[in-house]
């Protein structure tokens with residue numbers, strides 16, 4: 001199983017290496033700050049959160065996941081952030097994927113959601129720490145992303 005390739009934009013970035021995973025202010029690969037979050041992306045994320053009923057979403061990180069057709073992301077919780085009243089906003093681009101949304105327990109009942117190009121998924125409140133993952137990227141050739149799916153995950157980390 002391949003995992004997604006990751007990078008970030010925003011005030012901090014989520015990074016995983018042999019020392020574990022954490023939010024950092026510098027990109028460990030370049031030693032530089034992460035690129036700023038483009039205002040248009042921030043606006044998109046904030047307005048999607050608002051539409052879902054979250055009035056004060058202030059994302060400081062956009063994690064960028066790039067999946068190949070053979071990539072998956074195992075069931076996990078997003079729990080490295082400080083304020084769990086802040087939702088998660090996830091934007092899907094390119095190839096479609098099967099998103100699995102489980103409950104607060106890894107082995108709880110699972111919902112399967114097809115995420116297609118342009119879909120925006122928001123979750124928070126009671127569901128903020130629910131397990132979720134990507135079980136499959138559907139093969140295809142997208143005019144913009146080729147044989148890839150790109151996911152933008154907006155969070156407030158700090």
Ligand SMILES: O=C(O)CCC(=O)C(=O)O
Pocket residue numbers: 063065073078090099115132133134151153
């Ligand atoms: O690619 C997705 O839709 C989910 C990504 C995700 O859950 C994560 O990066 O924590």
Ligand SMILES: [Mn+2]
Pocket residue numbers: 076077078132
């Ligand atoms: Mn996640």
